[in-house]
Amino acid sequence: MTDITANGEKPSSINLVKVLGPTHVWALGVGIVLVGEFMGWNYSVEKGGALGSIIACWIIGLLYTCVAMIDSEVTSTVAAAGGQYTQAKHTTGPLMAFNVGLYLVLAYTMLEAADIFVFGDLIRIASESLGAEAGMVDARPFVLLAVSALAFLNYRGVFMALSVNFLITAVAFFSIIVLVVAYQFGIFTAEPLQHEGLGMGSLPYGWMGVLASFQFGIWYYLGIEGTCQAAEEVRSCGRSLPLGTMTGMITLLIAAALTWYVCAGSLPWEYLGTALAPLYDSARVSGSTVLIVLLWVGTVFSALASANGCINDAARAWFSMGRDRYLPQFFAAVHPKYRTPYRAIIFLIPIAASFGFLQLLAPTITFSILSGLLGYTFMPINMFRFRGKWPLNTIKRGYIHPFHPIPSLVLLALCAATYIAVFLGFGTQLLAMMVFYIVASVWFVLFRYKYVQRGDQFTMAWPRPKGY
Amino acid sequence: MAKYQPRKQSGVGQAFDAIFLLVLVFLALLVPLEMELAGAAKGDWLPGEMKVETATDGTIVVSNDKGLIKRTAPDGTISFENLTWEALEQTPVMQAQWGKLDMDLETAAAAITLRYDYSFSWGGLIATLAAIAGYFAFLVWQSDREYRQVIAEKFGNGS
Amino acid sequence: MFDFLQFRGPWDLIQAGAWLVSIALLLWMVWDAIRVSQQYSEDILTSSQEGVDELAMQQDGHKRG
Numbered sequence: 001m002t003d004i005t006a007n008g009e010k011p012s013s014i015n016l017v018k019v020l021g022p023t024h025v026w027a028l029g030v031g032i033v034l035v036g037e038f039m040g041w042n043y044s045v046e047k048g049g050a051l052g053s054i055i056a057c058w059i060i061g062l063l064y065t066c067v068a069m070i071d072s073e074v075t076s077t078v079a080a081a082g083g084q085y086t087q088a089k090h091t092t093g094p095l096m097a098f099n100v101g102l103y104l105v106l107a108y109t110m111l112e113a114a115d116i117f118v119f120g121d122l123i124r125i126a127s128e129s130l131g132a133e134a135g136m137v138d139a140r141p142f143v144l145l146a147v148s149a150l151a152f153l154n155y156r157g158v159f160m161a162l163s164v165n166f167l168i169t170a171v172a173f174f175s176i177i178v179l180v181v182a183y184q185f186g187i188f189t190a191e192p193l194q195h196e197g198l199g200m201g202s203l204p205y206g207w208m209g210v211l212a213s214f215q216f217g218i219w220y221y222l223g224i225e226g227t228c229q230a231a232e233e234v235r236s237c238g239r240s241l242p243l244g245t246m247t248g249m250i251t252l253l254i255a256a257a258l259t260w261y262v263c264a265g266s267l268p269w270e271y272l273g274t275a276l277a278p279l280y281d282s283a284r285v286s287g288s289t290v291l292i293v294l295l296w297v298g299t300v301f302s303a304l305a306s307a308n309g310c311i312n313d314a315a316r317a318w319f320s321m322g323r324d325r326y327l328p329q330f331f332a333a334v335h336p337k338y339r340t341p342y343r344a345i346i347f348l349i350p351i352a353a354s355f356g357f358l359q360l361l362a363p364t365i366t367f368s369i370l371s372g373l374l375g376y377t378f379m380p381i382n383m384f385r386f387r388g389k390w391p392l393n394t395i396k397r398g399y400i401h402p403f404h405p406i407p408s409l410v411l412l413a414l415c416a417a418t419y420i421a422v423f424l425g426f427g428t429q430l431l432a433m434m435v436f437y438i439v440a441s442v443w444f445v446l447f448r449y450k451y452v453q454r455g456d457q458f459t460m461a462w463p464r465p466k467g468y
Numbered sequence: 469m470a471k472y473q474p475r476k477q478s479g480v481g482q483a484f485d486a487i488f489l490l491v492l493v494f495l496a497l498l499v500p501l502e503m504e505l506a507g508a509a510k511g512d513w514l515p516g517e518m519k520v521e522t523a524t525d526g527t528i529v530v531s532n533d534k535g536l537i538k539r540t541a542p543d544g545t546i547s548f549e550n551l552t553w554e555a556l557e558q559t560p561v562m563q564a565q566w567g568k569l570d571m572d573l574e575t576a577a578a579a580i581t582l583r584y585d586y587s588f589s590w591g592g593l594i595a596t597l598a599a600i601a602g603y604f605a606f607l608v609w610q611s612d613r614e615y616r617q618v619i620a621e622k623f624g625n626g627s
Numbered sequence: 628m629f630d631f632l633q634f635r636g637p638w639d640l641i642q643a644g645a646w647l648v649s650i651a652l653l654l655w656m657v658w659d660a661i662r663v664s665q666q667y668s669e670d671i672l673t674s675s676q677e678g679v680d681e682l683a684m685q686q687d688g689h690k691r692g
Contacts, residue, residue, distance in 0.1 A: 013674035047584065080677045093611025094618065106493065132638045141645035148649040148656075155656050197561025208586045232677070268562045270580045271569060285568045323675065325474055327489075328482030333672040335663060342663070346656055347486070351493065360501065367497055377600075381608060416597070423596050424586050429500045434599055436496035440489070441603075445610060448485065454472040455621030459677040464623040468616060 014334045016081060016341075019159045020234045025227050025244025027166035030251050032111070032223035032309035034172050035302040037259040038279050039118050040365055044216035046273025047425060048209030050200055050264040055210050056217030057256050059414065064221045066411035067376050068249050069401040070383045071225050072242045076398025078460060081232035082320030083313075084225065084375060084382070089324065089457055091385040096378065098326050098444045099437060103375040104229075104317040109348055110368035111223060112310035113355035116146040117364070119303040120356070121276060126296060143356040150308045151349050154315065157338045158233050165308050168301040173255060175298025179283060180258045182291055183266070189286035193265030200264060214421035218369045220256040223306070224248055225375070229313040238398040276361075307352075311345060318344040324457040326448070366426045370433045373422070377415045380408035389465035472621060512538060513583035515557045530581075538581055548577055556580050 044053040071084070080086040085104060089097035120139030127137040154161045182188045203209055227245045234240045259279060263272055266282045275281050283295035319341030322331030335342040355364055387404060401407060422430050477485075512520065517533040526542040536556075537549035553563045556577055566576045664672070 012671075013676065014671060015675040082677075086677065089618075092608065093613075093615030095614060096607050096611040099607055102489075127638055132636070136636075137638050138642060141642045141649065144649040145645040148652040152652045152656060155659075194561045194565075197559055198565065199559065199562065205584065205586060209584075212584070212586060266565065267569070268558070268565050268576075270576075271566070271571070274579065281569065285565060287568070320677070323673070323677065325477075328477060328485050329673055330479075330482050330486075332675065333664075333669075334675045336667055336672070337663075342656075342660055346660055349653070351490065354494075355497070363497065363501060377604065381604070419597060419600060420593065423593055424588060425584075427588075427592065427596065428503065430596060431599070432496050432500045434596075434603060436492060438603060440492060441607065441610075443488070449614065451474045451477050453474055454618050457677075458618055458622045465619060468619045 014336050014339070016158075016232050016334060017339045018233055018235050018237075020162060020230055020240070022240040022244045022247075023166055024159075024162040025230060025234060025240055026248050026251070027162050027169050027305075028230055028309050028312065029224050029227040029245055029248035030173070031165040031169040031305035032108075032226050032313070033221055033248075033252055033306070034169055034255060035115055035118070035299075035306035036219045036222060037176065037255050038172070038299040038302045039277050040114065040219040040361075041216060041256070041259070042263065042272050042275055042278040043362060043365070044213035044219070045264075045269050047205070047216060047421075048211075048213035049202060049204040050198070050260075050269045050272065052203055052205070052210040052213045053217070054257075054260050054264070056213040057220050057260060060214060060217035060220060060418075061253060061256070063218075063376065063411060063414040063418070064224060064249065066407040066414070067225055067379055068245060069407050070379045070411070071228060072245060072399045073397060073401045074382060074386055075228040075231060075241055076238050077395065078231075080320070080459065081229060081316045083228040083231065083317065084378070085317055085320055087382055087386075088378065090460055090462075091382050091389065092378075094326070094449060094452055094457075095441060095444060096381075097324075098321070098448070099441060100375060100378055101317050101321040101326060102437065102440060103371045103378075104226075105314045105321075105348070107368050107371035107375065108223070108226065108310040108314035108317070109352050110355060110364050110371065112147070112307045112314065112352045113358075114361055114364050114368065115303045115307035115310065116143045116352065116356040117359060117361060118276065119143065119146045119300060119307070122280075122296065122300050122303070125277075139359075140357055144353055146304060146307060147311075147349055147353050147356065150304065150311055151345055153308065154311045155335070155338060155340055155342050155345050158230075158312065158340060161308060161312060162230075165305050168308075169305045172298045172302035172305060173251065175294050175301075176255055176258055176262075176279065179279065179286075179291060179295060180262050182288070183262055183286065188288040188290050191266065191286050193262065195265045198265065198268055204269070208424075211417065212421050212424045214418045215366070215369060215425055218372060218418065219365065221249075221252055222369060222372050223309070223313075224252060226309065226313040229316045232316075242399055311348070311352075314348050315341050315344040318348060325451045325453055326444075363426075363429060366422070366429055367433070370422060370430060373415060373418055374433075374437070376411065380405075380412045383408045389467065390462060391466065394466075395462050472617070510582040511585050512540070513581055514538060515555070538577075546578055548574065551577055 044056050048056065074087045078087050078090055082101065083104065085097055085101040088100040120143035123142040124137050124139045128134055153164060183191065183193050205212065224245065227241060227248065231237050231241060263278045263282050266285045267275070267278065272278055277299050280295045280299050283291040318327065318331055321327040322329055322344065331344045331347065333343045334340070358364070384405065392400065512528070512530045514530055514532040514536055519531050521529045523529055528540040529537060531537045534555060535550045539547045551573060553573065
């Protein structure tokens with residue numbers, strides 16, 4: 001890596017640097033998502049019971065498989081920092097790209113807010129079990145500490161930030177494995193897993209509850225598609241990105257199944273459905289201090305890894321939009337020494353911190369889930385336009401997904417089902433979100449589009465699209 | 469085609485745009501919360517045949533066919549009558565796990581006797597889905613118009 | 628009103644430390660950002676281009692297509 005601030009000729013341009021490998025991609029993808037197994041997914045149990053939750057986990061797993069297939073094909077061809085935003089401006093057009101960019105920024109920033117809130121609350125819980133009086137320790141300084149320390153790490157360079165993410169994500173994943181093994185083989189704890197005794201086979205709300213639990217089923221995987229945000233900083237992107245994303249998806253499917261298995265076998269569903277940190281509670285029930293401490297550490301690390309990855313992804317999406325003037329150009333600055341989108345990183349800190357301070361976990365998560373869901377609804381549109389404008393033999397694709405158009409159609413149907421699920425649980429918030437995106441779109445068309453670059457934003461070396 | 473040169477935006481304009489989006493994000497999250505409509509509220513629930521009455525002093529009394537009664541006073545205090553683990557249909561395994569979570573019968577009962585109501589209006593559902601579909605249709609349509617300008621500038625006119 | 632000035636144990640110190648460290652980190656980032664803006668012109672700071680691989684360009688004089 002060359003430091004262009006070194007004395008000598010004046011630099012003509014400052015770009016992000018390609019320093020990341022497949023492990024960083026894995027750490028970015030899994031790091032963001034793994035916290036979903038430590039908190040949040042269990043709201044799907046509240047919606048539809050434990051059995052409903054695992055059904056939702058599988059069906060939403062199918063949704064994400066479709067997303068990953070489509071994403072891999074387009075990303076293996078479009079390798080730039082904005083991820084789906086960059087895909088949207090190449091395949092669909094500026095207004096769509098503006099909306100997709102906002103989905104990305106909001107999905108990640110709200111997820112980050114939820115992460116740091118959980119982090120602060122875990123510190124508070126730990127302080128109380130270490131003897132502090134209830135109510136004496138305030139979670140907010142720790143919320144702020146988490147966000148500012150992680151932003152600082154991101155500010156100083158992507159390589160370090162994602163290397164740290166790899167370490168803490170691996171520890172968090174390891175803690176889930178240890179918990180399952182401990183329960184299964186009676187190490188550290190004599191407690192058995194008792195799925196039957198806890199009423200596993202029943203659906204308290206019937207199939208309606210299964211549908212409703214789709215909403216938080218998203219939380220098992222939300223953010224895995226964020227790997228393509230790193231495209232501009234990954235060495236040999238065409239190989240590393242699909243590799244990191246696929247191994248990440250496999251890790252998550254394993255982690256989700258194990259998490260559900262151990263939690264549903266140790267906690268009554270009425271409790272599990274509203275718990276703050278279900279895996280930690282599962283360790284508490286085991287009665288083993290080793291497991292309690294390990295799962296506390298795992299939960300804390302997963303929250304930090306997720307917030308770290310979210311800062312990375314949200315800032316890159318915000319930065320890319322600034323670079324094309326979809327947002328003020330001010331945010332398109334790259335730090336000359338650390339090579340990071342430093343202004344975007346700083347700008348997003350107060351948003352995450354203030355939502356973290358609000359301490360409203362379920363609405364914040366819903367905000368994030370809805371933004372993610374709107375992004376997944378865009379993926380089939382993306383795919384149809386991509387294949388329509390550049391049929392298979394016209395440009396070189398790194399990966400071609402099979403069975404087109406079936407994944408796109410399945411994805412569309414599953415998105416519709418998930419909208420119904422959100423409507424059942426958070427109908428007003430769904431409408432408020434739609435109003436938000438519609439107002440933002442109208443604002444973009446009327447007041448913002450005039451600042452946007454036209455031909456220059458199309459950066460791929462592709463031939464003219466068919467039909468234009 | 470002449471290259472479109474976007475106007476350079478002033479610093480004040482840039483700041484305004486950034487703040488505008490920021491305010492919009494906060495409104496989108498806070499307005500539903502202020503209206504107290506963000507999440508589906510849970511209602512009282514008891515196992516078996518359930519009956520809901522409101523007493524003269526405003527207390528909500530929920531009872532079932534097995535004699536279990538849940539009272540919610542106007543000030544929000546909850547009390548139960550004939551409360552047992554069996555009345556809540558909790559197996560011995562469940563009882564033991566509640567115990568390990570440091571939750572006694574009363575605390576557990578407060579969590580168990582609340583459930584969602586998933587009844588909904590078809591009109592509301594169809595209107596919401598139509599709004600989402602309409603939003604995406606508008607996005608694709610408007611984007612396509614703008615996309616033609618991008619392509620025309622990048623590749624020149626005529627295809 | 629000045630309850631927060633009372634010392635109630637080690638957790639108060641830890642909390643105060645968390646506030647201070649966070650504020651210091653935030654101030655450093657803002658200070659560094661301002662300093663960078665003064666040292667470099669806005670045109671150079673915002674000069675990054677999508678799809679440019681700087682290392683490849685340095686190595687073989689490869690030009691963007």
